[in-house]
Amino acid sequence: MNVLVFKNAEEATEKAYDIFKKSFENGLKTLGLATGSTPLTLYEKIRTSGWDVSHVTTVNLDEYVGLSPANPQSYNYYMQEELFKYMNFKSTNLPNGMAEDLQEECERYEQILKENPVDLQILGIGPNGHIGFNEPGTPFDSITHVVELAPSTREANKRFFDKEEEVPTKAITMGISSIMNAREIILLAFGPGKADAVRKMVEGPVTSDCPASVLQNHDHAWIILDEGSAGKLKR
Numbered sequence: 001m002n003v004l005v006f007k008n009a010e011e012a013t014e015k016a017y018d019i020f021k022k023s024f025e026n027g028l029k030t031l032g033l034a035t036g037s038t039p040l041t042l043y044e045k046i047r048t049s050g051w052d053v054s055h056v057t058t059v060n061l062d063e064y065v066g067l068s069p070a071n072p073q074s075y076n077y078y079m080q081e082e083l084f085k086y087m088n089f090k091s092t093n094l095p096n097g098m099a100e101d102l103q104e105e106c107e108r109y110e111q112i113l114k115e116n117p118v119d120l121q122i123l124g125i126g127p128n129g130h131i132g133f134n135e136p137g138t139p140f141d142s143i144t145h146v147v148e149l150a151p152s153t154r155e156a157n158k159r160f161f162d163k164e165e166e167v168p169t170k171a172i173t174m175g176i177s178s179i180m181n182a183r184e185i186i187l188l189a190f191g192p193g194k195a196d197a198v199r200k201m202v203e204g205p206v207t208s209d210c211p212a213s214v215l216q217n218h219d220h221a222w223i224i225l226d227e228g229s230a231g232k233l234k235r
Helices: 009-025 040-047 075-082 102-115 151-160 176-180 192-203 211-217
Strands: 002-006 030-033 057-060 062-064 091-093 120-123 145-148 170-173 184-189 221-226
Touching: 002 009, 009 040, 009 120, 009 184, 009 221, 040 075, 057 075, 062 075, 102 145, 102 170, 176 211, 184 192, 184 211, 192 211, 192 221
Parallel strands: 002 221, 030 057, 030 120, 057 091, 120 184, 184 221
Antiparallel strands: 062 170, 145 170
């Protein structure tokens, strides 16, 4: 784990973009993607780069159960609007939250990950320390699975929905083991609202109580922070 702290989110994102650019120039074939507000500026930099990405396959961390790709709150829709429609990726992959057999869908998606080993995975972190939608208590050996979203996660995500009751209660997510298989990881965290989770991830014990703490065991994980999210680190 390599921890880097920058003055603000703009400078932190610039560093993340530099790491992405080096990976791309070194032959990146599979890119793991996250959603939410944190990576938006990074995705803007990527989509305006003018690069030919026709050799790059993308795999997303997760998708809500019960939302169709056309739903503006789905992660499929988010990715189309923020990245996919601007670039000529070889293939783009997200879990299908509308699948009739969710277990079968998890197995299908895990097979995609096995066939396309992730060179670089983009991550965020939830206020409770989740990565992907792997909530506290998720085993470190977990692979792609259906998860019941924690109340704190639904609370954090309700700002994206018109009504609280519209926030899905379940999602399909890459497991922690699936995420850790990535050759290189960039985790971005901005603002004081993430400071407690960042402290536990970086300086706490490696425990499923804070799923992101597992990144302490990854040799090529970049933890890229602004001063707000790093505010409770002791060193």
